[in-house]
Amino acid sequence: MRVIKEKKNRRIIQYFLAPLVPLVIIGGVYQPYLGYLALAMMVTMMVMTFFWGRLYCGWLCAMGAFHERVLSKISLHREMPKLFKKTWFRWLFFVLLMGLMVSRLIASGGDPAKIGAVFVMMWTVATTIAVAFGLYFKPRSWCNFCPMASMQGVMAPKTHLLKVADDCKQCGLCQKVCPIQTYPGAYKEQGYVPSLECMRCENCVVNCPKKALSL
Ligand code: SF4
Numbered sequence: 001m002r003v004i005k006e007k008k009n010r011r012i013i014q015y016f017l018a019p020l021v022p023l024v025i026i027g028g029v030y031q032p033y034l035g036y037l038a039l040a041m042m043v044t045m046m047v048m049t050f051f052w053g054r055l056y057c058g059w060l061c062a063m064g065a066f067h068e069r070v071l072s073k074i075s076l077h078r079e080m081p082k083l084f085k086k087t088w089f090r091w092l093f094f095v096l097l098m099g100l101m102v103s104r105l106i107a108s109g110g111d112p113a114k115i116g117a118v119f120v121m122m123w124t125v126a127t128t129i130a131v132a133f134g135l136y137f138k139p140r141s142w143c144n145f146c147p148m149a150s151m152q153g154v155m156a157p158k159t160h161l162l163k164v165a166d167d168c169k170q171c172g173l174c175q176k177v178c179p180i181q182t183y184p185g186a187y188k189e190q191g192y193v194p195s196l197e198c199m200r201c202e203n204c205v206v207n208c209p210k211k212a213l214s215l
């Protein structure tokens with residue numbers, strides 16, 4: 001199911017960010033220093049996480065923007081397997097991709113151009129996996145087990161959480177409009193959605209017929 005309503009300013013921001021993905025991947029073949037753009041985005045993400053959890057994922061991630069604004073046009077939008085949200089699966093991807101990055105950084109010998117090329121390579125690998133999954137399943141499937149998401153889940157404070165009020169009737173609509181297939185209604189008793197499971201995109205907030213969700 002496609003999003004019925006969404007935050008307009010978020011959509012506009014994503015249209016500006018989405019082109020960064022092909023820019024870094026294709027441009028990076030000729031200009032490895034473009035990889036530092038990916039590094040700068042990672043640093044921004046980490047700083048933001050300390051204040052707002054995964055807000056960066058929902059609003060400023062270029063890869064996420066690419067999946068939502070470009071990949072979604074050709075994706076089959078099939079339901080994601082529960083496996084994508086399993087802790088062991090998330091940390092397996094974390095160890096594999098971070099291991100690859102660290103080993104390549106060591107091999108770069110500190111050469112600035114080679115370091116840039118490592119980040120171009122990492123973005124290319126991540127995008128390839130993300131597109132492969134996003135073509136068949138929902139476009140942002142990758143965002144459930146992206147190593148950066150797992151890391152943010154650990155770093156995030158217990159503030160700026162998505163709250164679920166008692167008015168929730170557990171109709172399931174919020175899960176259908178959630179880009180990462182989180183079901184806020186399932187957290188009604190707890191009263192809030194865990195930081196790791198929510199990108200603060202507010203799709204569910206604006207679509208909930210009972211106005212039971214808030215940030
Ligand atoms: S859309 Fe609203 S009422 Fe329906 S399950 Fe989600 S939070 Fe509850």
Ligand code: SF4
Nearest residue numbers: 178198199201202204
């Ligand atoms: S739970 Fe709601 S705010 Fe969080 S990612 Fe899903 S749709 Fe966005």
